[in-house]
Every structure is written in structure tokens, then in C-alpha cells.
Amino acid sequence: MDYLNFEDAISPVITAMVGGRPVRRVPAKSQSIRMSAIGAIGHTFEGGTVHVWGTGCSVWKNPSAPPERRVAFSAPPHGEMVLHATSGPVAERLMSNGGPGPGLYGDPAWLLPHFYRPRIRKKWKLGVVLHLSELMDRSFEARPLSAFLRYVIPPELQDDVRLITTVTPLGVPSLRGKLDEMLACERIVSMTMHGLLVAEAYGIPSLYFSPHSEPRGLGRLDLDPDGPTDLRVIDFYLGLGRRSAPAYFQDRGLPTNWRDVMDAVDRAGDAARMDAGRLIEAFPYGAKPLKAPSGKTIWDHPIIKNLVLQHDVAELRRLDQEATERAAYREVPGATVSKKVQREPAAPAAPPAAEKVAAAAAAPPPGSPQLDTLLRMNADRMSVPLSWAATTRENPHANLGDTLSALVVAGMAGVTVRRAGFDQNIERMVAVGTIGHNQRNGILHFWGTGVDAERNPVDPFVRGYVRPANTEFHVHAMRGPNSARTFRAAGIDVPEIYGDPVWMLPRFWPMKDVEKTHDLGVILHITEMEDRTPEAQVKESLRRYAIPEAFRNRIRLINTHCPATVEGMKAKVAEIVSCRAIVSTSLHGLIISETYGIPCAWFATYGDGEGRMLELANPEHQIDHRMRDFYMGVERSTLSSYCLDRSKLTDWKAVLDWVHGTWRPLSYDDRPLIRAFPVPLAVSPETPAWPLPPAIVDSIEY
Structure with missing residues (x-):
């Protein structure tokens, strides 16, 4: 961290x-x-x-x-x-x-006061120490979750009431600074045990700030280890020999009467005592x-x-x-060890x-399934093993949609990623791409992955998905319900969490300064290009991509291949964002357009040149299974499509009119997908902007 x-x-x-x-x-x-x-x-x-x-x-x-x-x-x-x-x-x-x-x-x-008892001027009448679970993010200023109205401080009390987070910058001086912040309060109420402990040890009047609504205001906390209160707080008070403890009860969803809180702290007057000498x-x-x-x-x-x-x-x-x-090596052979x-x-x-690289600290705090997963994946260095369609010697250039998998996962995990084979017998993640049906062997953690229901990793001559042997499946999220249905039919448990991780791009790259230079961007699928290079042109036989002179400076054909670098990927995303509208045969061309709020439509490869709202749930409507999967996962019922056979010329004005006339922004909540991330998060679902440290993403072999 x-x-x-x-x-x-x-x-x-x-x-x-x-x-x-x-x-x-x-x-x-x-x-x-x-x-x-x-x-x-x-x-x-x-x-x-x-x-x-x-x-x-x-x-x-x-x-x-x-x-x-x-x-x-x-x-x-x-x-x-x-x-x-x-x-x-x-x-x-x-x-x-x-x-x-x-x-x-x-x-x-x-024991802190035995070593450090400074003279600190009191700055605030009341300090309010929040628990980590109540915070919007891990910033160094206390930012409560917006639903927790009890932490709203009215303007007239802004200089009197101080919200305090236990999140502290790295370094010993910062720990001292956090302690000094608490000591600068005349009173303290706290959701954390150590907020209470610091107050008690230094003789600052304090109360446990219970989130329970009954009884409202000042009351007595029942010290029941099997009750609803944090066991750490219960055990702390029981260790002090108490049978109950004063507390202030305040529902998180309701505003707090801060003057009443301060009055309650003053009235409680129940200072604790502990034999510090025996503990030493x-x-x-x-x-x-x-x-x-x-x-x-x-x-x-x-x-x-x-x-x-x-x-x-x-x-x-x-x-x-x-x-x-x-x-073990130093032990004498044959010796008996007591x-x-x-x-x-x-x-x-x-x-x-x-x-000294493994320096002082207590044993790590209680682990999480995500942390356990990350640790199991690493034998010698901290990185996330990830399966994605990476570059090869034969194809050294990145395909944007595939390569963004590594960048997004690394950025969210806060550690770099390393390549893992589609059939490598290790524990690994699988994220962006229609690659779920290719995976076998090892322990697999799927997060936002797509599946082709007609293919499988066992026998290419067998149509339909077949679950491979010697493979353990942990599905945290899928791209959409169709991919989920395929896995469920094979006996694999899949939660109702859908979405494509490429949706996270604006959190890393807001692109707010990108200038709009073209009226329409046309994003081509890799199969429509002459070769797999960034300079490749569209195949000559595909007449619908011909641009007449009148539209030469208004339409931009976009090849999704780019240099296998962070700069190359960012430049390709900026190329898409520079367009006022998009049509695409590439799924990730549409996802990038949707997440950046660019009007867009699927450029279907059949038809005579007509716009259609295709019903996603209707199997009679011919829709690419990847588009159907993603858009159903974000709870759309129809897909805006412009349908034209690739051998026919395009009426570009009609395309533009259709896109602008039918597109509506997606209202997709990505927080469940973020929270389903299989390893510990270095980012907060509630924060709109995420850092992308060069030391993490630049080292990836895309």
C-alpha cells in the first residue's frame, strides 16, 4: 500500500x-x-x-x-x-x-504517553475518528461515504469539529503527526478502537461513536462479544474490567447534533485506568x-x-x-529438537x-480473499499473472482492446502484471477479451471476460463450450449474461456482475484536453486490415470504407493496432476521442466510445445501408455475439446499428445522421465490477480519477 x-x-x-x-x-x-x-x-x-x-x-x-x-x-x-x-x-x-x-x-x-507527552495547543473542540470502512477513499483527509450523513459538519462548526482518518502517509514522522492531530482535540468520539485508546491513554474525554440507532444519543454500550458492536472495541473495554461502557449512538444515515455530542462527552466522565507497568x-x-x-x-x-x-x-x-x-541446514544431523x-x-x-528490507511492523492485518489470491500467485516477485492476447515475435504490435487488459489490471492492482499462458498450469487472472473459452489448466480468476459459446479449449472440432479437466474456476465477473450462461451450463458458478474492464479507461486517462478534429471515426476490426501493423490500410475489397473527397477531412479510419507501449495505447485512445461520433466493427471501439461519452453505433457487416435498432434479446436479429453480450450486461435492450454490406459504398451523411439521432449515453454503474476485482485494489470505486504509475505500467511486456 x-x-x-x-x-x-x-x-x-x-x-x-x-x-x-x-x-x-x-x-x-x-x-x-x-x-x-x-x-x-x-x-x-x-x-x-x-x-x-x-x-x-x-x-x-x-x-x-x-x-x-x-x-x-x-x-x-x-x-x-x-x-x-x-x-x-x-x-x-x-x-x-x-x-x-x-x-x-x-x-x-x-504505553505511548510513557514515551511521548507533548504540549500541544488544542485546535478543535471535538475530534471524530472514522473507521476505514466509512471512507470514500484512502486519501489523507477524511472523506466519509456520501450516504453517511452523520459526518456532515455544518458551516458554523467547521472550525470546531475535526473529522480524522487513520489513513496516514508513509513514514514515522507521519505517525507522529497523526497522533498529534488526535491530541489537538479537546474531546474525541471514535468508531475505531485506537481512536478511543489514544484518547483514554492521554486523558482526553471520549466516547465510542456507535453507528446503531438505538438508543439515540448518549447511552450505555452492552459489552456482549456476540453482539453487533466491533469485537475489538468490546474486548478493549472488557480488558479494562468494565461490564458496560458509555457511548453515543447515532445512525449513519441521519445528521448529527454535534453540540449534543460534545455535551454528552462532557457528561459521560468515565475515564479508564490500566496498569501500564505490568504490560511493560x-x-x-x-x-x-x-x-x-x-x-x-x-x-x-x-x-x-x-x-x-x-x-x-x-x-x-x-x-x-x-x-x-x-x-534447518545448521541443525546437527540426528539431534533431537525439543x-x-x-x-x-x-x-x-x-x-x-x-x-532490513523486511523491516519493522506487526504481523499483517487480517487477510482477504483478494490478498490471499495475490500472494498465492507470486513465488518470487509481486506481480499479477494475467492471460491476455499479448504481442508475439510474429506480431509485435499491440491490438488496443487486448493490450488494455494488462494496463487496466496493473493500474487497479497497483502492481505490475506478467504474462500467463492460456493453458499454463498456474493460478492466474483472465480479464479483457473474448478469451474465456481458450483457458485451461491451473486456477483461473475471471474478471470481465467474454466467452465464445461455440468454441472450447478441449477439442477444436467439437462445437460448443466444453469444460476442461485439471482446471479450477473462480468467476468474479463476466463481460455479459451470455458469457455467464455458457459457463453456467458447464457447471461453473458465475455471479450476476457484468462489465468490460476497458470501461475504466477515463479514470486513468480523462482525455478532457483532446481536441475534436473529425466528425466521424470509423474503427475497423483487425480482420479488415491488410496486415497487423499500425500503418496497415483497410483491405481494398471492402468498398464501404471508401471516403469520397467531400468527406476526406471529416472522416477518420482508425486501425486498432498500435505500438506496444503505454504511449502508443494512449495515443490510439486519443485518436478515438478526437472524433465527434464513432461507428465500429470492433467491440472495444464501441466500449471506448461509450465510456468517453462519444455518440456511436455498431457498423454491422450486412444490409443495404440502413440504420436499425436491433433487439438484443431477439435471436432472429443478427448481432455479433460480443456486442450482444456486452450491451445486455449493461442492461440495454437494443443496439443502435448501421447495417451495410462491406462490398457496398457508404452514404456517410446518413451514417452521421443515424448515430447522432439515436445514440443515448449508457447509465452503467461500474462499482460492482470494481469491487469484484480478484486481488487487492490500489484504487477506490468511489474516486473518479485514478493514478497510473509509470513504474508499474511501463515495465509490462505488452
């Missing part, structure tokens, strides 16, 4: 402050002896021995999965958890499998608390300043595997310089 979540990233900081040693990060799944601190991450650990110090835990092994697929968590038998302290009694019970525990509860972030004494490797350098703060200590908080997860896993192999774990482990040595 290109940001920190304050709640997670404070873990290596406080671990280093209390332990007095450099800290390095290891994966949650490892054979090593390691420790964990801040975060509800106990359910993520596998293998080795984990020394737990103030850590929380979910009741589910896979809390991000749909409810019907969740698996109850129990401490893994093949590893061992040594509990020194937990976030609360619920986490203790889960990680000890109901057995005895240390009975010491508390989150290590509570419980530090697994023997506490050696740091002291601030003379005349400076603890944040200026070299051990804290040198913490690295962003990691290449694949590299992290590789280093951990190498360390495991080195340890499985008994000592309560006080030896202090680990500081990491060698070469290993």
Missing part, C-alpha cells in the same frame, strides 16, 4: 520503544519464533511460535469471507502461541483455545525502554527513525523462507543490513 493505517503501523513503533531494539517484520505464516503486538491479528498466525503481547483476535479464521463461508477460529495445533498479554479476555480465550491464560489485558498503544514487564524479550535523545523527542531516536513501514510482501515471504532453510517452548525467549539479534 502507499499509505499506513495508524492503528496497525503504531505496532512496530511501540514495540521498538519498549523493547529498545531494532525490529524487523516477518510474515504471519512462518516457521520462525516471533512476537506479535498491536492489532486483531491472532487468527492469522500459522506455524512456528508466536509470543503474543497485547494482540487481539477474531472469532473467525477468515473474517473477510462472506458469512456463509466463514470458519470459526481455533489456535493452530501445528504451531504454538505463548500468551504474555492479550487485548482482552475474548482474545485470550480464543488464542488459548479456552485454556488458562496470563490474565493480563491491554493494548500496547496505551510482560514484554516477551525483556523490556529495555528507549529514552529520547537529549533535547529531542522519542521520535528522533535512531531506532525509531530507521523503522521501515512499507514492504514487498513477496520479498518478505522469500526472506523468511530463506531464513527457515538456513536454520518442542517445549520457553516462557522467556532469548532476545533476537538485530537483523543484518541485507535483511
Whole structure:
């Protein structure tokens, strides 16, 4: 990620402050002896021995999965958890499998005031800390989802109420800045546990800002681990010895009376207490608390300043595997290894310089199916294996619609992509293109892919789709319902999520400055060109593409082949956008036109030269199956088409009149397609503009 979540990233900081040693990060799944601190991450650990110090835990092994697929968590038998302290009694019970525990509860972030207690002028009367799930995006200013009216601040309170996000820029100084932002508030209400914890630790009056509507306003929070409230908050308060806790209840969909909130915080007056000394004494490797350098703060200590908080997860896993192999190699043959774990482990040595790339942090936060997918796909480097119709030695030039698959996937994932064969026995993604019927072997993740129902990957002489053997299908979205129907008929589960990923282009390339130079762009299919080069001309036998002198400067024939570079693709898209209207025999010529709001129509290859609104659901209407699939997927019932046999001359004025007279913009909501993306997103569905980092997309072999 290109940001920190304050709640997670404070873990290596406080671990280093209390332990007095450099800290390095290891994966949650490892054979090593390691420790964990801040975060509800106990359910993520596998293998080795984990020394737990103030850590929380979910009741589910896979809390991000749909409810019907969740698996109850129990401490893994093949590893061992040594509990020194937990976030609360619920986490203790889960990680000890109901057995005895240390009975010491508390989150290590509570110790921050022991190291840093600045004099900060109060800027705001109330700080409101939002949970990540309530945010529109991962920007550094709190931007709540538009439906959450409770976060609307009226103009007269703009200088009094501060919305705070835990999203923090990379780097230790930014974590200090986020903490200072909270400390500059006279009061705090928070949806996050660490917003409450910081307030309690520093003595700032605070309340949990419950999203539940009953009871309205100030009330008591029932600390029921099986109830609807965030288990992390429940466990935190239970660990403080409480049976209930004050809270302010406010429905997210209704405006908030902020003056009443501030009054409620003042009236609640229920300050928490925790034995910080016992938590320090419980530090697994023997506490050696740091002291601030003379005349400076603890944040200026070299051990804290040198913490690295962003990691290449694949590299992290590789280093951990190498360390495991080195340890196994060093063992004496025939020696008996005791499985008994000592309560006080030896202090680990500081990491060698070469290993500082895997620097300090707690175990990763609970994973998601998307993250698990990405990690499984990567043995040695972080990239997305993707099947697409890539360039070859024989055909080194890119075909725009196919090649955009790699660019869109890389841009949305925030990591580069690498080529994966259509029959390669690996786990991979399949996105843009009518290529679903070509895929076999391995584990396949389909996202916005099309299928030719008449073809299959098993036997080219058999008409119709046949499901291949030795292939595992995970369909996240398809291009349209016809492709979905083909897969479902083969026994493959397909969700009701449709769309073509090329639709995302304007988020990466807005093209608002492109000048309109032609009245009509005519986008040709690759089969209509003399060869597969950017300079290729249309085949002479196709008379309908002849341009008379009167239209010479008004009509642009567009070849979808382009240089296999980001610049080449962008220039080709700009060529399409420079036209005021489009007719196309290429599906992606139409999709690009639709997504940029350019009036367009399918240039059907039959007929005598007439415009027709073809009914997509009517099998009697002759429509290219790719167009039928896409437009039905975006809930259109008809397809605007200009029908003309390619051997006949075109009445270009009639074409222009038809396109402008019949086209209507698509009202397609692409957010379900974005949320169905199979690997972790680096972008937000709610954000209209997405970055396209050159370091990610320029390295792709298109």
C-alpha cells in the first residue's frame, strides 16, 4: 500500500520503544519464533511460535469471507502461541483455545504517553475518528461515504469539529503527526478502537461513536462479544474490567447534533485506568525502554527513525523462507529438537543490513480473499499473472482492446502484471477479451471476460463450450449474461456482475484536453486490415470504407493496432476521442466510445445501408455475439446499428445522421465490477480519477 493505517503501523513503533531494539517484520505464516503486538491479528498466525503481547483476535479464521463461508477460529495445533498479554479476555480465550491464560489485558498503544507527552495547543473542540470502512477513499483527509450523513459538519462548526482518518502517509514522522492531530482535540468520539485508546491513554474525554440507532444519543454500550458492536472495541473495554461502557449512538444515515455530542462527552466522565507497568514487564524479550535523545523527542531516536513501514510482501515471504532453510541446514544431523517452548525467549539479534528490507511492523492485518489470491500467485516477485492476447515475435504490435487488459489490471492492482499462458498450469487472472473459452489448466480468476459459446479449449472440432479437466474456476465477473450462461451450463458458478474492464479507461486517462478534429471515426476490426501493423490500410475489397473527397477531412479510419507501449495505447485512445461520433466493427471501439461519452453505433457487416435498432434479446436479429453480450450486461435492450454490406459504398451523411439521432449515453454503474476485482485494489470505486504509475505500467511486456 502507499499509505499506513495508524492503528496497525503504531505496532512496530511501540514495540521498538519498549523493547529498545531494532525490529524487523516477518510474515504471519512462518516457521520462525516471533512476537506479535498491536492489532486483531491472532487468527492469522500459522506455524512456528508466536509470543503474543497485547494482540487481539477474531472469532473467525477468515473474517473477510462472506458469512456463509466463514470458519470459526481455533489456535493452530501445528504451531504454538505463548500468551504474555492479550487485548482482552475474548482474545485470550480464543488464542488459548479456552485454556488458562496470563490474565493480563491491554493494548500496547496505551504505553505511548510513557514515551511521548507533548504540549500541544488544542485546535478543535471535538475530534471524530472514522473507521476505514466509512471512507470514500484512502486519501489523507477524511472523506466519509456520501450516504453517511452523520459526518456532515455544518458551516458554523467547521472550525470546531475535526473529522480524522487513520489513513496516514508513509513514514514515522507521519505517525507522529497523526497522533498529534488526535491530541489537538479537546474531546474525541471514535468508531475505531485506537481512536478511543489514544484518547483514554492521554486523558482526553471520549466516547465510542456507535453507528446503531438505538438508543439515540448518549447511552450505555452492552459489552456482549456476540453482539453487533466491533469485537475489538468490546474486548478493549472488557480488558479494562468494565461490564458496560458509555457511548453515543447515532445512525449513519441521519445528521448529527454535534453540540449534543460534545455535551454528552462532557457528561459521560468515565475515564479508564490500566496498569501500564505490568504490560511493560510482560514484554516477551525483556523490556529495555528507549529514552529520547537529549533535547529531542522519542521520535528522533535512531531506532525509531530507521523503522521501515512499507514492504514487498513477496520479498518478505522469500526472506523468511530463506531464513527457515538456513536454520534447518545448521541443525546437527540426528539431534533431537525439543518442542517445549520457553516462557522467556532469548532476545533476537538485530537483523543484518541485507535483511532490513523486511523491516519493522506487526504481523499483517487480517487477510482477504483478494490478498490471499495475490500472494498465492507470486513465488518470487509481486506481480499479477494475467492471460491476455499479448504481442508475439510474429506480431509485435499491440491490438488496443487486448493490450488494455494488462494496463487496466496493473493500474487497479497497483502492481505490475506478467504474462500467463492460456493453458499454463498456474493460478492466474483472465480479464479483457473474448478469451474465456481458450483457458485451461491451473486456477483461473475471471474478471470481465467474454466467452465464445461455440468454441472450447478441449477439442477444436467439437462445437460448443466444453469444460476442461485439471482446471479450477473462480468467476468474479463476466463481460455479459451470455458469457455467464455458457459457463453456467458447464457447471461453473458465475455471479450476476457484468462489465468490460476497458470501461475504466477515463479514470486513468480523462482525455478532457483532446481536441475534436473529425466528425466521424470509423474503427475497423483487425480482420479488415491488410496486415497487423499500425500503418496497415483497410483491405481494398471492402468498398464501404471508401471516403469520397467531400468527406476526406471529416472522416477518420482508425486501425486498432498500435505500438506496444503505454504511449502508443494512449495515443490510439486519443485518436478515438478526437472524433465527434464513432461507428465500429470492433467491440472495444464501441466500449471506448461509450465510456468517453462519444455518440456511436455498431457498423454491422450486412444490409443495404440502413440504420436499425436491433433487439438484443431477439435471436432472429443478427448481432455479433460480443456486442450482444456486452450491451445486455449493461442492461440495454437494443443496439443502435448501421447495417451495410462491406462490398457496398457508404452514404456517410446518413451514417452521421443515424448515430447522432439515436445514440443515448449508457447509465452503467461500474462499482460492482470494481469491487469484484480478484486481488487487492490500489484504487477506490468511489474516486473518479485514478493514478497510473509509470513504474508499474511501463515495465509490462505488452
